[in-house]
Amino acid sequence: MANTVSCAPGSPAPVTGSNTRPPVAAGKPASGLMRALVKARAAEGLDFTSDRPLPLSASQPDLPRGEPGPGEVLIRVKKAGVCGTDRHIFEWDEWAKSRIPVGIVTGHEFVGTVEKLGAGVTNCHVGQRVSAEGHITSFNDYNSRTGNAHIASDTRILGVDRDGCFAELLIIPASNVWPMHEAIPDKFAAIMDPLGNAVHTVMSAGVSTKSVLITGVGIIGLMAVTVARAAGAARIYATDTNPRRLDLARKLGAAEVFNPLTDKAWIERIKRETRGDGVDVLLEMSGSPAATDQGFSALRNGGTAALLGIPSKPFAFDLTNHVVFKGAKVLGINGRKMWETWYQMENLLVSGRLELDDIVTHELPMERADEAFRLMQSGEGIKIVLNVG
Ligand code: ZN
Numbered sequence: 590m591a592n593t594v595s596c597a598p599g600s601p602a603p604v605t606g607s608n609t610r611p612p613v614a615a616g617k618p619a620s621g622l623m624r625a626l627v628k629a630r631a632a633e634g635l636d637f638t639s640d641r642p643l644p645l646s647a648s649q650p651d652l653p654r655g656e657p658g659p660g661e662v663l664i665r666v667k668k669a670g671v672c673g674t675d676r677h678i679f680e681w682d683e684w685a686k687s688r689i690p691v692g693i694v695t696g697h698e699f700v701g702t703v704e705k706l707g708a709g710v711t712n713c714h715v716g717q718r719v720s721a722e723g724h725i726t727s728f729n730d731y732n733s734r735t736g737n738a739h740i741a742s743d744t745r746i747l748g749v750d751r752d753g754c755f756a757e758l759l760i761i762p763a764s765n766v767w768p769m770h771e772a773i774p775d776k777f778a779a780i781m782d783p784l785g786n787a788v789h790t791v792m793s794a795g796v797s798t799k800s801v802l803i804t805g806v807g808i809i810g811l812m813a814v815t816v817a818r819a820a821g822a823a824r825i826y827a828t829d830t831n832p833r834r835l836d837l838a839r840k841l842g843a844a845e846v847f848n849p850l851t852d853k854a855w856i857e858r859i860k861r862e863t864r865g866d867g868v869d870v871l872l873e874m875s876g877s878p879a880a881t882d883q884g885f886s887a888l889r890n891g892g893t894a895a896l897l898g899i900p901s902k903p904f905a906f907d908l909t910n911h912v913v914f915k916g917a918k919v920l921g922i923n924g925r926k927m928w929e930t931w932y933q934m935e936n937l938l939v940s941g942r943l944e945l946d947d948i949v950t951h952e953l954p955m956e957r958a959d960e961a962f963r964l965m966q967s968g969e970g971i972k973i974v975l976n977v978g
Contacts, residue, residue: 626638641694693748698783725751794894828884895922953976
């Protein structure tokens with residue numbers, strides 16, 4: 590799960606919504622039905638359908654379909670980002686098999702407009718342009734009550750544990766809704782989720798005036814380059830095995846980029862440029878054991894490592910030298926802070942200091958989702974946004 594996974598694994602959830610429908614051609618759905626991308630079969634692929642029943646309220650499931658329950662809102666989705674998590678679900682890898690209920694509508698990054706309010710909702714209004722935090726919790730556990738709802742023990746994730754946003758309509762708790770600033774264009778408003786991963790990682794590590802190494806410049810690693818630059822990093826280094834992504838990292842603000850497959854002396858070079866010490870901050874975004882080992886080798890004693898990449902399985906790691914003797918500070922990063930990270934993102938986007946144009950490489954209609962996944966698999970596409978509405 591290199592580079593791109595924004596959602597932490599957790600307990601499996603029951604199947605939601607209707608099940609296994611054959612793919613159908615695009616077109617306007619009949620009333621009471623909607624267009625959607627469904628994980629309809631326990632096999633590779635996502636099926637496009639135009640006869641998905643409207644979403645059900647989670648807070649009051651006996652309501653008619655399409656009716657938000659108390660504390661919920663119905664949202665008409667406009668654009669949705671395709672995440673690495675969605676690619677795992679599309680490819681039906683071991684993680685997806687262990688986690689994803691067949692029959693679910695996938696997708697968790699979106700922008701849309703509020704269509705209907707459930708009882709008691711006062712924090713948004715019909716017609717408002719919104720995005721939403723995809724990590725849903727009851728806000729009752731220890732972490733939720735102490736300002737850390739992003740790591741709540743009861744988190745359920747949109748498009749992973751319950752029906753998501755690759756559909757015309759979506760029901761979500763109003764407490765998860767984020768009103769979107771008018772200066773933020775739709776294609777960036779649709780990718781607040783992964784941008785939030787990058788911002789949370791960069792801001793947790795603290796990069797102002799620091800030398801920063803980013804290992805792995807997939808979607809979130811590339812976002813981390815532009816965020817770290819905007820947040821005042823003194824010098825940014827990036828590694829990856831994909832030359833095109835390295836070129837883009839340089840364009841976005843990395844002073845030097847390295848391909849560890851072809852350059853065996855890059856760690857020494859970084860050390861020479863940092864008084865022999867190594868970088869102040871490591872942002873590990875690849876999940877690769879080799880990249881993690883190299884990243885810690887390039888980190889100075891007393892440096893800070895923020896880890897977002899998710900290794901596909903446990904691996905051997907030199908804890909003694911990389912963490913204990915080094916006196917390194919190690920941070921695990923999951924999701925985005927509710928709502929500190931969202932305010933930071935809004936400020937950064939509205940300030941115009943983030944360069945995301947080159948990261949969103951394609952916009953496609955939802956019907957062409959297969960093409961989106963092929964573009965991601967080939968490396969030709971980086972971030973792909975689907976036009977849903
Ligand atoms: Zn995502």
